Structures are given as C-alpha cells and as structure tokens.
Amino acid sequence: MAQPDDMFGDDDYPAYTMGRAAEIVGASQDFLRRLDEEKLITPFRSAGGHRRYSRHQLRLAARAREMVDQGTALEAACRIISLEDQLEAALEENRKLQRDRSSETA
Incomplete structure (x- = not known):
C-alpha cells in the first residue's frame, strides 16, 4: 500500500470527491457523470x-x-481526447523503440 507522502505525487490517486472535482474543473456534476457515460473517465x-x-x-x-x-x-470531444491520448502513447512507444534501436547499434 502506498504511503501518504507517496500519494501526493500520484496523478492516479482518487483524491477528489465529485463535488470538489466539478468545482476544480468548472463544470457540473452532471457533466462529470456524462464523461463517465461516454467512457472518457471512469471514476x-x-x-x-x-x-x-x-x-x-x-x-x-x-x-x-x-x-x-x-x-x-460532448461525444466528439471525448472521442478526440481518447484518440489524442492513444496517438501520444503510440508516439512515445515509437520514440522508446527508436532509442533502444539506436543504443543497440552504438
């Protein structure tokens, strides 16, 4: 189990209630529920x-x-964000493979 100090730096730690999350994002709680329905985020x-x-x-x-x-x-925004994140992950994986390949030939 993570120690409390470790959780402060953990971007995936579920620290915020729905009310606080809505306040931080500047949206309604219903908006957050709709993001869950669209599968962008699963709280x-x-x-x-x-x-x-x-x-x-x-x-x-x-x-x-x-x-x-x-x-x-909303549906389009969720799809765009998902695709952007998938693209970024694929590009990062490609960069990693390029680095690994470069170090093998060096």
Missing part, C-alpha cells in the same frame, strides 16, 4: 459507492469542458 468508487477522481481524470475532464465550451459536441 473510482469509495466503499460507500461515491465517485472519486484523480488529478489525471480532472485534466481529461477539463480538456473536455474546454472543447465543449468551444462548441464541440
């Missing part, structure tokens, strides 16, 4: 069933809110 659940959000999830929610505020449909 953690406390023992009592309450939604809990991590900083990483709040960043995704904030990106979605910005896109929606600019006129993008």
